[in-house]
Amino acid sequence: MAKVLIKGNEAVAEAAIRSGCRYYFGYPITPQTEIAEYMAKKMPKVGGLCLQAESEVAAINMVYGAAASGVRVMTSSSSPGISLKSEGVSYIVGCDLPCVILNVQRGGPGLGGIQPSQSDYYQATKALGHGDMQLFVLAPSSVQEMAQLTADAFGIADKYRMPVLLLADGALGQMMEPVDFDMLHFTPEPEKPWAVNGHGGKRKKNIITSLFLKPEELEANVLERDKKYKTVNENEVRYESYMCDDADIIIVSFGITARISKAAVNDAREKGIKAGLLRPVTLSPFPSEILKKLSDTASAFLSVELNMGQMVNDVKLAVECKKPVYFYGRTGGSLMSSADVLDQIEKIAGGLK
Amino acid sequence: MIVYKRPEALSKVSMHYCPGCTHGIVHRLVAEVIDELGIEKDTLGVAPVGCAVFAYNYFECDFIEASHGRAPAVATGIKRTHPDKIVFTYQGDGDLAAIGTAETVHASARGENITIIFINNTNYGMTGGQMAPTTMPGQVTTTSPYGRQKMIQGNPIHVCEMLSTLDGVAYAERVAVNNVKNVRAAKRAIKKAFQNQIDKKGLSIVEVLSTCPTNWGMTPVDALKFVDEKMIPFYPLGVYVDRNAMGGESDDK
Numbered sequence: 001m002a003k004v005l006i007k008g009n010e011a012v013a014e015a016a017i018r019s020g021c022r023y024y025f026g027y028p029i030t031p032q033t034e035i036a037e038y039m040a041k042k043m044p045k046v047g048g049l050c051l052q053a054e055s056e057v058a059a060i061n062m063v064y065g066a067a068a069s070g071v072r073v074m075t076s077s078s079s080p081g082i083s084l085k086s087e088g089v090s091y092i093v094g095c096d097l098p099c100v101i102l103n104v105q106r107g108g109p110g111l112g113g114i115q116p117s118q119s120d121y122y123q124a125t126k127a128l129g130h131g132d133m134q135l136f137v138l139a140p141s142s143v144q145e146m147a148q149l150t151a152d153a154f155g156i157a158d159k160y161r162m163p164v165l166l167l168a169d170g171a172l173g174q175m176m177e178p179v180d181f182d183m184l185h186f187t188p189e190p191e192k193p194w195a196v197n198g199h200g201g202k203r204k205k206n207i208i209t210s211l212f213l214k215p216e217e218l219e220a221n222v223l224e225r226d227k228k229y230k231t232v233n234e235n236e237v238r239y240e241s242y243m244c245d246d247a248d249i250i251i252v253s254f255g256i257t258a259r260i261s262k263a264a265v266n267d268a269r270e271k272g273i274k275a276g277l278l279r280p281v282t283l284s285p286f287p288s289e290i291l292k293k294l295s296d297t298a299s300a301f302l303s304v305e306l307n308m309g310q311m312v313n314d315v316k317l318a319v320e321c322k323k324p325v326y327f328y329g330r331t332g333g334s335l336m337s338s339a340d341v342l343d344q345i346e347k348i349a350g351g352l353k
Numbered sequence: 354m355i356v357y358k359r360p361e362a363l364s365k366v367s368m369h370y371c372p373g374c375t376h377g378i379v380h381r382l383v384a385e386v387i388d389e390l391g392i393e394k395d396t397l398g399v400a401p402v403g404c405a406v407f408a409y410n411y412f413e414c415d416f417i418e419a420s421h422g423r424a425p426a427v428a429t430g431i432k433r434t435h436p437d438k439i440v441f442t443y444q445g446d447g448d449l450a451a452i453g454t455a456e457t458v459h460a461s462a463r464g465e466n467i468t469i470i471f472i473n474n475t476n477y478g479m480t481g482g483q484m485a486p487t488t489m490p491g492q493v494t495t496t497s498p499y500g501r502q503k504m505i506q507g508n509p510i511h512v513c514e515m516l517s518t519l520d521g522v523a524y525a526e527r528v529a530v531n532n533v534k535n536v537r538a539a540k541r542a543i544k545k546a547f548q549n550q551i552d553k554k555g556l557s558i559v560e561v562l563s564t565c566p567t568n569w570g571m572t573p574v575d576a577l578k579f580v581d582e583k584m585i586p587f588y589p590l591g592v593y594v595d596r597n598a599m600g601g602e603s604d605d606k
Contacts, residue, residue, distance in 0.1 A: 023430075023433070023434055025430065049433055049434075051429070051433060053426065053459075054455050054456070054458075054459035055455055057423070057426075057455075057456075058423070058426040058429075058455065058456050058459065059426075061419065061420065061423035061426035061427050061430065061456070062426050062427070062429050062430035062433070063430060064417075064419075064420075064423075064426075064427055064430060065399070065417065065419075065426070065427035065428060065429065065430025065431040065434075066430035066431065066433070066434045067430075068417045068427075068430075068431065069397070069430070069431045069434050069435050069438075071434045073430070073434070087420055088420065088423070091419075091420050095417075095418075196397050196415035196416065196417050196431070197397070197415065197435055197438065198394055198395040198396065198397060198414070198415055198435070198438050199393075199394055199414065199415055200394045200395070201393075201394040202394075205412075205413055205414055205415050205416065206415045206416075207409045207410075207415070207416050207417075207418075208416070208417040208418065209400075209409060209416075209417070209418035210418065211406060211407075211418055
């Protein structure tokens, strides 16, 4: 099939359906509403269901029920709506259930704005819910990648029985790019013997709960889940390394700003500055090891984000103070240009001389 | 000949409920109905947050624990992905009528084909007897220590009356379990609420007026009297809507 020109939001929806997801529960919020609209149009044609819930809280709890009953299911929202979902996300984590959640970020806090943002980085990677928990967070930076990472998300969610969050932004969600859906690769859905779908007289009852009143039982439960997180952190880190091998200044950036930064790296190289780009594709697990390694050869790092400086702290932790780590960002819905990023690179390069 | 035995759908464990609490009776009625309809293998229960949080330990069918108030949304997620299974929620008044009002009302409005067993004991039992949306005017609780006053704590919610106005609700009945006659009537209602689901009629809710002797500060016997003398006059028993009997969903009076 030829490439199709499609919005990021719609690409996620189409990729989800192609991944075998037949259930979508959502609530309208800009800038991601196209997903619900696409699902409402397409799901009935493939024997699936798109149900508009009364709130984001209800939607994530419908996802909780559906995931518990053993089907591939997803929801999507944007920043304020994701905050509402955080209760349900914690329960889904606490019950070790697989599902896919998309956050098409907009500016905050509060009602904020409706323009692109990456200011939910902390929420996504540190605390999308109460308790000892970690999400698997994927950060696409093109529409094609939004489609592929959606397909990957279902596989990862099933493999580790954990929710996978796709962290996009209003720019990626709204922009149109050519996507080749035939290029996508999918992971088949595994058997789910733990699901609550009626014991059928063939097995003992299944119980899905996150309640453990005895401290030692809860501790054991959390420790068991932590083993899973360690496996994930060791085996599932993904990143794109662009001209990092000989780079003096390495930009660390994800999503839409990674694309802007890549252009700035090219411009810097033309000016004789050895710049590189390390683009985390997984924000959790975070590519700390490669950053630590690069801190042996690079002279400085620059974290470029659409917020007031969030991922930069993970970069600092990874670099362990061996090299200076700078931050450059815009917030509130404005994007920087590649020239803005180049300015920052040149300033750092000037300081290094 | 065995004339009375533990229902198959009821687990062989001791329940944690306080002496005189009627949760045990309602659990048993639900289990008897599951047995009589032969649906245990296809039934999924959704437990609430509240005293019945451990309901999943007391039934032999598959179970999931919902967060506070979200049971109808969780049940929606299960039922919509498994329309041929039997899905019921078991919720208290704080869960269903306070924090979960939106989920309750919208699952009802959509006419989700599920069964809701709703325990109304006029207070938050698990947390120690705080005011519930069902606490009656003048009733003393730990958070209405001078009695519930309209101007301060507002009015209680009559759940069956409210939900019966929604077209998606196939059946809403309020029952009590304070004497043998009422227990038998409660079982008939619960059975009908499950049968409706089997027959794909839409949402059925049975509100059960229940006791909470511990938090009411009463003996079990006095608590049963309280249901009779105070609760039933304020929360009248009966069928609030039965769209099936009225000739189906098209009936708009």
